[in-house]
Amino acid sequence: GVEMCLLLGATGVGKTLLLKRLQNLSLRDHHSDVGEPRPGQHRVGTNLTDLMLHKRKLTVRELGGCMGPIWSSYYRDCSSVIFMIDAANTCQVSASCVQLLSVLSAEPLQNAAVLILFNKLDLPCPMSLVEMKSLFRLDDIITCASQPITVQEVSARSGRGLQDVLQWLESHRPSC
Numbered sequence: 001g002v003e004m005c006l007l008l009g010a011t012g013v014g015k016t017l018l019l020k021r022l023q024n025l026s027l028r029d030h031h032s033d034v035g036e037p038r039p040g041q042h043r044v045g046t047n048l049t050d051l052m053l054h055k056r057k058l059t060v061r062e063l064g065g066c067m068g069p070i071w072s073s074y075y076r077d078c079s080s081v082i083f084m085i086d087a088a089n090t091c092q093v094s095a096s097c098v099q100l101l102s103v104l105s106a107e108p109l110q111n112a113a114v115l116i117l118f119n120k121l122d123l124p125c126p127m128s129l130v131e132m133k134s135l136f137r138l139d140d141i142i143t144c145a146s147q148p149i150t151v152q153e154v155s156a157r158s159g160r161g162l163q164d165v166l167q168w169l170e171s172h173r174p175s176c
């Protein structure tokens, strides 16, 4: 069926803003109505957004942090996962780390490509990204995980890094 990417992350990390920005960017790339929000943004517990990539359509499904207990019911249909972290919210980091580990160990996601985004880099971060990554034991996680994992720093607000996110989506075609 439709190619699906899951967008996961704790409450308020910036998932919805990221999707809006990516949608505008991908529309601009295809020279259609710039700035016009497209129809088809449903709000039925999860938020579905269609992105037009080169020669294909990708649907991104946002699942909010408070839906954590049912995230796994959506794992079957997806080929890639974006896991978002608010780099300016250190109180959330350890909880996010636990969630990330459970995502990576989920059986249906063993072949999914994973992109970890540290968002809100426009804000003054109470912790350096190096500290965040070591708190997350990110290097260990990446070494032990069966999935290919990419880590990226972005700002959904300023737009920093978002073209790279599109490129990542572009280059990761379904393998499961």
Ligand SMILES: Nc1nc2c(ncn2[C@@H]2O[C@H](COP(=O)(O)OP(=O)(O)OP(=O)(O)O)[C@@H](O)[C@H]2O)c(=O)[nH]1
Residues within 6 Å of the ligand: 009, 010, 011, 012, 013, 014, 015, 016, 017, 018, 063, 064, 065, 066, 119, 120, 121, 122, 123, 154, 155, 156, 157, 158
């Ligand atoms: N400064 C800054 N604010 C951001 C950034 N990304 C998102 N925000 C803000 O953070 C708040 C939450 O953003 P949302 O996109 O609604 O977060 P979400 O992850 O969809 O949250 P839930 O759907 O509740 O889980 C909003 O006020 C955004 O404008 C960013 O990169 N920088």
Ligand SMILES: [Mg+2]
Residues within 6 Å of the ligand: 015, 016, 017, 047, 062, 064
């Ligand atoms: Mg949201």
